[in-house]
Amino acid sequence: MAQDSIQRFLFQDHAVRGQVLQLHQAWQAMLQDRHYPTNLQQLFGELTAFAVLLANGMKYEGRLTLQVQGKGPVNLLVVDIDDALQLRGVAKTQAPLTDLTGAQALLGDGQILVTLENRQTDHFYQSYVGRESDDLVQDLQGFLTQSEQLESRLFIAVSDTTIGALYLQKMPETDGHDADAWDRVSHLAATVKPEELLNLDSATLLTRLYHEEQVELFPARLPLYHCPGNREQVATMIKALGETEARAILAEQGEIVVHNDMCNRYERFNADDLDQLFKPA
Known part of the structure; x- marks a missing residue:
């Protein structure tokens, strides 16, 4: 090759x-x-x-x-x-x-x-x-x-x-x-x-x-x-939206999907992912 x-x-x-x-x-x-x-x-x-x-x-x-x-x-x-x-x-x-x-x-x-x-x-x-x-x-x-x-x-x-x-x-x-x-x-x-x-x-x-x-x-x-994933950055962005708005998007769309244009990669977050993100400290 x-x-x-x-x-x-x-x-x-x-x-x-x-x-x-x-x-x-x-x-x-x-x-x-x-x-x-x-x-x-x-x-x-x-x-x-x-x-x-x-x-x-x-x-x-x-x-x-x-x-x-x-x-x-x-x-x-x-x-x-x-x-x-x-x-x-x-x-x-x-x-x-x-x-x-x-x-x-x-x-x-x-x-x-x-x-x-x-x-x-x-x-x-x-x-x-x-x-x-x-x-x-x-x-x-x-x-x-x-x-x-x-x-x-x-x-x-x-x-x-x-x-x-x-x-x-x-x-x-x-x-x-x-x-x-x-x-x-x-x-x-x-x-x-x-x-x-x-x-x-x-x-x-x-x-x-x-x-x-x-x-x-x-x-x-x-x-x-080389195009590493940015799931942690996306998670931080979702947390910044606040739990109420994040769960409203989830209820409307079934999951939260963010597309990374540079890497042509999708980061997907479901209900379990949101539970982890907004889990009380």
């Missing part, structure tokens, strides 16, 4: 670095029981890949959240990931997507907010990904180039079972090693096919693209889908 992984690599002779990403199990878990159409999966997958690539560069304990809110048919996209590469996410729509394609048609004026939480300093940093094209990957690539002040190339492929991505970054000393290296490496990367990103492991992909180059591949990290 193919494994989820993200691996850094370095062109030893050219001072060009990059990452290769494949998500299988984590992506399938994010999509489970969501029934997202293909065009929504594409946007959601591209944002998910971008989040993992960014989080793999975090040098402190923290969390990264990407959020898109807008007035288009897709009115909410959220991907949340921590420094251990534990991720989760959700997409919401407010109108049928039918055969719409492209970021402009699907997201409308939605802006992409990047929030970084540094748990060691308890500080938050926010920035926006500029929406300048109909291709979300091009806009994400532009953000990488602008935020790092280093030229970047980003390639992402998405299916209903897998996400594959290739990310290249030109380091400040690249031209001093080989003035043509960046153009050559970028040109070869642009020949990558979606099926190669989705199906080839990191070593095979890089060998196929760069068989004449010396590429150092670093140990892989394992991204994981």
